[in-house]
Each structure stands twice: as C-alpha cells, then as structure tokens.
Amino acid sequence: MKTIVFLEHHDSELQKGALGVLSKAASLGGDLTGVLVGAGVRELAAQAGKFGAGRVHVWDDPSVEAPLPQPRVDALATLVEEEGADTVLFAGSVLAADVAAGLAARLDAGLNWDLVDLEARGEELVGKRPALQDTVYVDVGWTSTPRLALFRSGAFDPSAGGGGEAEVREFSAELRDFSTVAAMVEQAHEESSGPALEEADVIVAGGRGLGEPEKFTLVEELAKAFGGAVGATRAVVDAGWYPYAHQIGQTGKTVSPKLYVAVGISGAIQHKVGMQSSSVIVSINKDANAPIFEYSDLAVVGDLHEIVPKLTELVRQKRGA
C-alpha cells in the first residue's frame, strides 16, 4: 500500500484531524507520506514524522498560500501520479472535502466520505460510514485505485509513535487555468481564546434549557475550565443566542471530542448526528425523559443552574487553573 495523507494546516500548525488520520494510516502499514501545500509551511513538515509519515511532500510557495481547493487538486493529482500512490486520505474539513471531491473527478477515483474507520482486509481497504442519522453503519469499499477517503472530523486521535523527523521533499505542480481564477479577497477569522470546535478535546454545548441567552456564560465558563470549546444547538443559534459558527448538528458541525458535555439540550436528531461519535457524553437536563439521555454515558437529571457553576468550580480546582 502506498498512501498519501493530506496535511491541512492553519496558523502555522498542522491540524489535529490530519495528524489523527496520519496516525491511523500508520497503523495500516505500507509506505506512508504526507503532503503539505501553502506558504511558509516547510518548517511544519518534519513534525509529521512523529505521527508516522516517513516523508512529507512540501510545496511551499506564495502562489498556493490561500486555502483554496482547486490548486490543491492540481498538487495532489501530480503527486499521485509521480509517486504511484494507491490511497489518498483526508481528514474532514470544508477545504479537504472540496479537494477530495475535485481529485476524485480528476482521477476518476472512488471517494468514500464521512468515514469513521478504515481497516485493511488483505489487499483491500474497507471503510465504515455511519448512515441515516447514524442509525446504521455501512461498510464501503473501492473497485479501483487510487482509493480516496474523507474521514469525519475527529475520527482518530493523533498518536505520536516512535518516528523521528520526516524527510522533507519539495515538489510543485502545474496549475490549471481554472484552478487559479478563484481568489481569496479577505479572511476574517474569529479571535477565539480556546481551541476550534473540531480540534477540541472537550466541548461544552448549550441548548434551549439554559432559559435565556445570558445564561450561555455558564457554558462558556465550564468550557474554559476544561480548556475546551463551546458548542450550541440549532435552536439557540436560530434564536440568535449564539453564533452559527458554534452550531453542532446536521446543519452545523460534526464533532467527536473525548468529552462532550450537553447542558440543557433535549437531544433532537438534528443535534445527535453532530455529536454522537464523541467518546464520552455527559448530559445535564432537568427532564428525565430527554432523548439525549438515550445516547449519553452519564445522565445528570437536575437543575443546570445549580449544577453547572458548582461543576465549573470543581473542574477549576482539579485542573489547578
């Protein structure tokens, strides 16, 4: 197996999701390399070695600085051919989804997406994709190579194995005319004190049960105590209590942190889809019949206005913050 993993980066950091996919790929064996495209990214490449990449193909150039998908399709198509790769893996993101789909069309290669796992059965690869609001798992395969896979964000934790620094190999590709006509005019990135939702180990999310928008501070404080990120349900985003960028669910983000704390969230299907692959789910709700308890690991029936501030205090003490 000859695998290439797309290494997405942001703010001079390799993204956790991509490193998770790299770690997973390392566990499957074979020749494993990463690809890094951007400007000023060369220094990041070596780090990928710890997560299993023997080599990283780097295209470090101002012409590919903006995080736009089509130049990256050109880059990957060139690499797949040069390297004779049979497998290309992506950690799910807005950018990676467009790169993966564009590459699938360019190479006429099968793309399975929203995968939560991948296993090798002999020479074959089998992906696992949750379907129909995650009520059924579908095992999916490929009928030709290269095989492309896009994983659900947070599907795998990065695990730094024994590898040292990855060897850096510079490359470039010819850009197609239509790949270069879209241009980044402006990037307005939110200043956030905590980690991005998709990258956070802990997410504390709030719903209607908070009662009023001001009570979102309870959620924010608990998230801060954990060093985590804040999530919100569609209902509270629609009501204008919290920005859309924090929405978790079918029409928002899909997350799978180590710990998901649901505060005053009833657990509509729309929300469940976005968070149910979290490792541990703790739900706090005064209604003992709230559907969210059906897919929680810890069901806390009680008044969130009493429990959450107390919990925040205790978490602060434990974490020494």
Added chain:
Amino acid sequence: MKIAVCVKQVPEGNKRLDPATKRLDRSGEGVLNPFDANAVEEALRVKERTGEGEVVVLTMGPPQAADALRKALAMGADRAVHVADERAAGSDLVATSRVLAAALAREEPELVLFGQQSADSDGAVLWAAVAERLERPVISQVAELTVERGRVRGKRQTEFGYDLIEAPLPAVIAVSDAVNEPRYPSLKGIMGAKKKPQEELSLADLGVEAESRTTVLELTEPPGRGEPARAETAEQIIAFLEQKRLL
C-alpha cells in the same frame, strides 16, 4: 443570465436502506432536499436582482424525482431537466458528477448552484467534483453571495471563520442554509408549475456512462452506548470524569 440549480429528491419521513440492494429505499414519497431549496431560492433572487435570465433546475434520479423538480418550478424556476435512467441508480460521486456535468455542459449556464448537503446520504462533496469536470472555479459553504459584472463573490464559512472569495463567471457555487430563507410556493406557482417545460434525458442522450468506483459491502449495527450511568450532583459528575480519566 442563465442559472442552473442541481437538486435532489430525498425520501420523506423515515428512511430505510433496502437490505437487498444496500441502497436507500427511494420507492416512497419524495420531497425536494430541504438544503436544495436554499439553492433554488438564491437562484431566483439573483434572477430577480438582475431583472433577467433563466433558472433551470436539474436532477438525476428515479421517476419520482420529478416531484422535487415540480416543487422548484412552483417556487419560480423556469424549466426543469431530469436525467432519469435505470442504469444510473446507485451512482457514486464519480458517476453522478460525470452525468450531472454532461447535463450541465448542454445548458452552458453562467452560474451553477448547489445546496450544502443532501438530507439523505449527508453527501457534501458533489459540487467540487462537478466543477472539476466542467473546469470551472468553485466556492462552497457560501453564506452570502453577490453576483455582478461577470463575477461572483462568496462569503465562505470555514472552521476558522469567514473567507471572502471571488471568481469570474462561469462558476460553481454551493450555498449553505444560512444564505437565505426559501420562499413557499404560491398557489399560482403550484398551478403554473405543471405547464413549465420539463425535459427527460437518458444517459444515451448525454453520451455518458455512470460507472461507480466505490461499493457498499455490508450493513452493520452501530456500536451502542448501553444504559447511561446516573448522577445528580456536580461531585458525582467529577467522580465519573475521574473514573474515565478525563480529569
């Protein structure tokens, strides 16, 4: 300006996978994929703002997918194209994008619009594949769209905030459901929809094959969480988190 909107019919209500074909059972009533209604709405708004043009809705799917087209026509689209071919059933991304791109190439629209995902298969990747085949620029997850003087400008929402991206027409755009609030078809619109031109095409008409590169092997039960542990106080939550080594 000619605008094409790619739409999909999704099953209404409870969805099931057919154990025999391992495909989604599409035999029941269908509706317009709700996310595609945002794309139809945006197309209508662009047409209304510029005061001229044509909105063509396009789908690939079984005979009942015509219901989704009719809804889009009732909202105000001018014309519908339906690629209906048994041989395209179960198409994956590679096959679907090939067929749609062929149908779009016939229309030569200046703007192609998609919704942000399909409500049945949660697919959110098709537009980039179609743009690649048409060799056009693509902007996805667009929460605000402006079209003027031969250019499109889209505000794309990403994990990190907003990107403002500009591209010349012709272009392919996928809008998010934050872009607008779709209108309801008026009674007049519903009555008029039946009279609007609706064309049906086969793969032979388009001169393409729908050859998939992925396959569904098996359906399995998702892992269950079992009965949750219970707690009532903050102290009990802490004890649970410590036991799970999360603190």
